[in-house]
Amino acid sequence: MPVVFSHLNYIYSIKTPMEFSALKDINLQIEDNSFTMIVGHTGSGKSTLVQQINALLIPTSGIVDVNGIVVDCNVKKLKNIKELRKGVGLVFQFPEYQLFEETVLKDVSFGPKNFGVDNKKATELAKEALNLVGIDESLFDKSPFELSGGQKRRVAIAGVITLKPKVLILDEPTAGLDPQGSREMMKLFTKIKEQGTTIIMITHDMDNVIRYGTDVVVLAKGELIKKCRPYELFLDQDSFNSLSIDEPLVIKMAKRLNQNGYHISLENVIDIDSLVQEIKKEKRYE
Amino acid sequence: MENKAIEISEIEFGYYKDQTIFSNLSLDVNVGEYVCVIGHNGSGKSTLAKLLVGLNEVRKGEIKIFGQVLNEENIYSLRKKIGIVFQNPDNQFIGSTVRDDIAFGLENACVKHEDMEEIIHEYAKKVNMEEFLDKEPGNLSGGQKQRVAIAGTLAMNPSLLIMDESTSMLDPKGKREIRELTNMLRQENKKLTIISITHDIDEALQADRVIVINQGEVVLNDKPEVVFKNEEKLKEVKLDIPFSYKLNQVLNKNNIKVDSVDFEGLVKELCQ
Numbered sequence: 065m066p067v068v069f070s071h072l073n074y075i076y077s078i079k080t081p082m083e084f085s086a087l088k089d090i091n092l093q094i095e096d097n098s099f100t101m102i103v104g105h106t107g108s109g110k111s112t113l114v115q116q117i118n119a120l121l122i123p124t125s126g127i128v129d130v131n132g133i134v135v136d137c138n139v140k141k142l143k144n145i146k147e148l149r150k151g152v153g154l155v156f157q158f159p160e161y162q163l164f165e166e167t168v169l170k171d172v173s174f175g176p177k178n179f180g181v182d183n184k185k186a187t188e189l190a191k192e193a194l195n196l197v198g199i200d201e202s203l204f205d206k207s208p209f210e211l212s213g214g215q216k217r218r219v220a221i222a223g224v225i226t227l228k229p230k231v232l233i234l235d236e237p238t239a240g241l242d243p244q245g246s247r248e249m250m251k252l253f254t255k256i257k258e259q260g261t262t263i264i265m266i267t268h269d270m271d272n273v274i275r276y277g278t279d280v281v282v283l284a285k286g287e288l289i290k291k292c293r294p295y296e297l298f299l300d301q302d303s304f305n306s307l308s309i310d311e312p313l314v315i316k317m318a319k320r321l322n323q324n325g326y327h328i329s330l331e332n333v334i335d336i337d338s339l340v341q342e343i344k345k346e347k348r349y350e
Numbered sequence: 351m352e353n354k355a356i357e358i359s360e361i362e363f364g365y366y367k368d369q370t371i372f373s374n375l376s377l378d379v380n381v382g383e384y385v386c387v388i389g390h391n392g393s394g395k396s397t398l399a400k401l402l403v404g405l406n407e408v409r410k411g412e413i414k415i416f417g418q419v420l421n422e423e424n425i426y427s428l429r430k431k432i433g434i435v436f437q438n439p440d441n442q443f444i445g446s447t448v449r450d451d452i453a454f455g456l457e458n459a460c461v462k463h464e465d466m467e468e469i470i471h472e473y474a475k476k477v478n479m480e481e482f483l484d485k486e487p488g489n490l491s492g493g494q495k496q497r498v499a500i501a502g503t504l505a506m507n508p509s510l511l512i513m514d515e516s517t518s519m520l521d522p523k524g525k526r527e528i529r530e531l532t533n534m535l536r537q538e539n540k541k542l543t544i545i546s547i548t549h550d551i552d553e554a555l556q557a558d559r560v561i562v563i564n565q566g567e568v569v570l571n572d573k574p575e576v577v578f579k580n581e582e583k584l585k586e587v588k589l590d591i592p593f594s595y596k597l598n599q600v601l602n603k604n605n606i607k608v609d610s611v612d613f614e615g616l617v618k619e620l621c622q
């Protein structure tokens with residue numbers, strides 16, 4: 065499903081002394097079935113932005129349109145919100161705020177049950193999802209609060225993917241995962257995208273942005289700065305320097321080599337293998 | 351003068367009876383050392399951190415901090431020397447504003463009231479959070495929470511600093527800034543010991559020593575250059591090698607012969 069923001073503003077604690085304007089006139093179209101990465105400095109408004117999509121936060125003004133369901137400051141009709149949340153799944157930046165049941169298995173099967181799936185089927189879905197995120201069966205009957213940080217994140221992700229949302233929003237889903245877990249999780253998200261889901265992912269990991277992203281959105285101080293293809297972000301040195309975004313190491317290497325006479329096209333470089341393929345095309349290695 | 355900050359000998363621990371996280375773990379950390387601990391999810395890193403600050407008790411064996419065996423009597427006095435930044439910063443906030451929160455820590459560290467305001471500003475500034483002193487810690491963004499948690503802990507001027515994935519939600523530049531900050535503190539105080547639990551290999555490359563934990567056991571324990579040469583072992587325990595090590599391998603596999611395992615070295619060799 066596509067997600068469209070128009071003239072969206074969001075102010076925290078409005079009309080109090082603590083009032084804070086976190087999003088300013090956001091106009092943005094997130095394409096259907098894209099893998100859209102959202103990047104930006106600490107406090108730039110990324111988490112605030114994605115929470116508008118499933119109406120966890122309601123726009124102060126302007127709208128979000130999720131495939132025809134419109135969220136604006138007048139949404140009060142709960143029926144609409146439930147329909148919206150069935151289609152839009154969100155994994156929080158801090159997974160602990162998403163976990164609440166007595167056991168891991170109950171926690172993950174809660175979602176489908178809540179949307180009317182029977183007990184047995186919900187448990188089946190939950191087991192399947194837990195398996196996909198790398199949670200061992202020995203942890204199924206544990207309290208989710210007695211898990212390690214990375215285990216909690218995996219369980220929180222499982223809880224959302226059981227719902228098979230049309231839009232899957234992930235707020236720093238690889239923070240705290242071990243390297244192998246992080247790689248496997250990215251592969252899982254890619255597979256989910258291939259099945260038709262739109263993925264919106266907040267991350268600071270630029271390697272993931274160029275490896276897996278179809279689009280990237282840059283926020284700074286509550287404003288939308290740029291939306292482009294991932295490699296385009298790194299073509300113009302000045303612009304990303306001023307955004308305090310780091311280059312992925314493969315791009316950094318490609319640029320250094322180009323300064324020394326190589327002819328690598330940056331848009332072909334998405335990981336180490338593709339970088340080496342580009343290096344091999346140089347005359348000197350023929 | 352004691353030269354060990356931490357001596358862990360043959361400890362056994364589990365959260366409940368039929369659970370064993372550590373069956374026989376031994377480890378030493380020297381005063382002034384900067385050690386990174388890496389390991390897969392659930393390997394026992396945070397558990398180890400909690401044992402070091404006496405939040406949980408070992409079943410067998412002992413833990414010495416600055417030469418003293420950790421026990422119920424000395425834990426409060428020892429805690430004055432230990433600063434810990436927890437994996438989830440929300441578990442550490444007690445004040446209703448960022449300012450109060452840092453002040454609470456200072457009170458516990460017995461800092462005089464008249465000095466507090468200056469210290470609070472100094473550390474809030476060091477982590478770029480000076481503008482947020484009047485905000486509620488719960489109402490900050492993820493990265494801002496982590497910065498405040500770090501400031502609060504550093505302000506107490508600990509001799510032993512334990513950081514449990516405390517920069518996991520910062521952008522790479524933010525991560526570097528915090529690393530520069532702790533490096534500076536180590537310059538000022540050569541006795542400051544740092545244990546940093548992390549999944550960030552770039553950070554681990556900068557450490558004096560890297561300890562790799564797998565299912566509650568130490569599997570590698572050496573200088574980063576040595577640890578990251580063990581690719582097979584690291585893969586086996588779900589970890590990874592740094593970018594430049596990997597690039598070196600893939601190049602060699604493709605018949606482009608290189609020796610360097612650092613970024614600049616590779617640039618040089620490829621451009622000869």
Ligand SMILES: Nc1ncnc2c1ncn2[C@@H]1O[C@H](COP(=O)(O)OP(=O)(O)OP(=O)(O)O)[C@@H](O)[C@H]1O
Nearest residue numbers: 076086106107108109110111112489491492493494
């Ligand atoms: N509940 C709240 N009340 C008031 N201000 C808030 C609240 N939540 C966030 N803010 C402020 O809004 C701004 C944007 O926060 P947000 O959480 O969207 O940032 P972010 O881009 O996700 O940052 P990070 O990368 O650190 O997670 C920040 O300056 C933050 O302090």
Ligand SMILES: Nc1ncnc2c1ncn2[C@@H]1O[C@H](COP(=O)(O)OP(=O)(O)OP(=O)(O)O)[C@@H](O)[C@H]1O
Nearest residue numbers: 210211212213214215365391392393394395396397
């Ligand atoms: N409070 C608890 N009660 C029972 N078991 C726990 C508790 N906390 C953690 N565990 C278990 O102990 C093991 C080690 O957990 P720990 O939190 O130390 O891992 P970790 O290495 O810090 O992992 P991560 O990288 O995911 O943070 C895990 O299998 C976890 O499920």
Ligand SMILES: [Mg+2]
Nearest residue numbers: 111157491492
């Ligand atoms: Mg955030």
Ligand SMILES: [Mg+2]
Nearest residue numbers: 212213396437
């Ligand atoms: Mg942990």
